Amino acid sequence: MKRLWNSHFLLAVFWTRWRRLAARSICLGAILLLGALRIANDAELTFVSLALLPVLVIAWIDGRRNGLLAAFLAAAMWAVSDAAHEREFSAQWIPWANAATRLVTYSLAALLVAQVRLQFEREHESATRDALTGLYNRRAFLETGDSEVDRAMRYAHPLAVVFLDLDDFKQLNDSRGHAAGDAALRATAAALLGVLRASDRVARLGGDEFAVLLPETPYDAAVEAGRKISLAANTALADFRPVRTSVGVAWFAAPDRLFPAMLKAADELMYEVKESGKDNMRCRRFATPPVPERET
Numbered sequence: 001m002k003r004l005w006n007s008h009f010l011l012a013v014f015w016t017r018w019r020r021l022a023a024r025s026i027c028l029g030a031i032l033l034l035g036a037l038r039i040a041n042d043a044e045l046t047f048v049s050l051a052l053l054p055v056l057v058i059a060w061i062d063g064r065r066n067g068l069l070a071a072f073l074a075a076a077m078w079a080v081s082d083a084a085h086e087r088e089f090s091a092q093w094i095p096w097a098n099a100a101t102r103l104v105t106y107s108l109a110a111l112l113v114a115q116v117r118l119q120f121e122r123e124h125e126s127a128t129r130d131a132l133t134g135l136y137n138r139r140a141f142l143e144t145g146d147s148e149v150d151r152a153m154r155y156a157h158p159l160a161v162v163f164l165d166l167d168d169f170k171q172l173n174d175s176r177g178h179a180a181g182d183a184a185l186r187a188t189a190a191a192l193l194g195v196l197r198a199s200d201r202v203a204r205l206g207g208d209e210f211a212v213l214l215p216e217t218p219y220d221a222a223v224e225a226g227r228k229i230s231l232a233a234n235t236a237l238a239d240f241r242p243v244r245t246s247v248g249v250a251w252f253a254a255p256d257r258l259f260p261a262m263l264k265a266a267d268e269l270m271y272e273v274k275e276s277g278k279d280n281m282r283c284r285r286f287a288t289p290p291v292p293e294r295e296t
Contacts (some may be wrong), residue, residue, distance in 0.1 A: 023061055027054035027070065035077035051077070052109055058118050059110035067110030075103035129205040132182060133189035141203035141211060145259035148201070148215050152255050159215050160222035160251040162229055163266035164192075166208035166237070167244045176240075184240040191236035195228045211263060222251045222285050230281050244279040246270050252286045259260040262286075 036052050051074045059067025079099040128140035136144065145161075154157050166188065173181040185208065192202045192210060201213040214225055226249040233245045246267025250262060257265075269282045 009279050020061060024058060025039060027058050028073065030054045031070070031077055033076050035081045051107060055110055058111050059113040063117070064111060064114035067114050068107055071103060071110045074106050075099055078102050083241030084263070091095075133186055133204045135189050135192075135202060135210070136203035137178060138203065138205045141201065141205065141213070142260060142263075145213055145263065146202050148213060149255045149259045149262070152215065152252075156254055157216045157253070158218060158251065158253050159213065159216045159221075160214040160225070161266040162214065162222075162226055163248045163250075163263065163270040164188075164210040164212070164229060165246050165274070167246055167271050167274070168242045169208040172240055172243050177199050180240065183244055183273050184237060187236040187240070188233050190243075191232040192229060195232045196225075200225075211266070217251075219251045219253075219283075219285060222249055225249075226283060234279075244272040246278050247281040248273060249281065249283040250286055251283065256286065 010043065031051055031054050054072050055067065055070045057071040066221045071245070076099070079096075129135060148159060151157070166184065169181065170186060171183070185204070188210060189202075192212065196202055196212065197214075199215055201215075203211050205211050212225075212229060214222055217225065226247055230247045233250055237243045247268045248271070250266035250269060252262060255262065265284075265286060269284055272279045273282050
């Protein structure tokens with residue numbers, strides 16, 4: 001969970017639009033403040049290196065384009081401060097050369113940071129996403145699940161875990177080849193994404209197994225979500241006979257165990273469906289709080 005949170009922090013995933021705007025405003029204000037300080041002390045203190053910091057921050061959170069704009073602003077600020085205190089140079093071209101040097105330095109730093117951010121995003125994507133379907137992989141799903149369980153315990157919210165397995169998937173691979181099997185997996189992933197809320201989390205756990213986490217979901221809504229998931233997946237698999245789906249839905253009024261155990265509970269429900277004939281769904285309540293006794 002800590003690794004995933006750190007990745008979100010570095011990638012600014014949690015930043016809302018106004019937070020990003022606030023960070024950008026602070027950085028731009030810092031550049032202007034440094035220029036004002038330089039003018040105020042007659043250029044005895046230059047703060048050239050300090051001006052690089054807000055440029056790097058903007059390049060990281062806003063990308064290459066805005067990073068270059070910040071670099072231009074920082075270089076222009078130094079040129080203006082040079083002109084403001086009327087410093088004398090041995091040649092007229094020197095302040096322009098200084099401004100150009102700063103612009104190149106700041107711009108290269110912004111480009112480098114933006115590229116590092118892009119590479120970091122790619123590595124984060126490959127570490128948390130399934131290469132075939134683009135869904136969360138098992139590791140990312142478990143980390144996200146741990147976070148959601150902590151939140152559900154803190155606020156006493158219910159949640160549900162859905163486990164889905166493709167019936168007779170091996171038969172499809174054997175009869176039509178692995179390309180057809182891969183297409184079936186991608187079709188299933190697309191179907192799941194099409195019926196889930198933005199707050200839900202879906203993953204391919206490996207092979208032909210998928211899982212969905214439904215935060216803040218009442219029992220009846222979890223059952224309905226399980227039906228929608230089953231219907232959507234089976235509709236998407238219509239061209240991949242004989243593949244169908246077995247679905248287990250474990251609903252928790254309040255988390256009473258770690259997330260891997262909650263996922264296992266949904267997995268066991270799915271296997272009950274397998275053992276009773278496949279192509280069906282089974283739901284069960286867990287950790288239902290006791291009903292308070294009435295006062296007499």
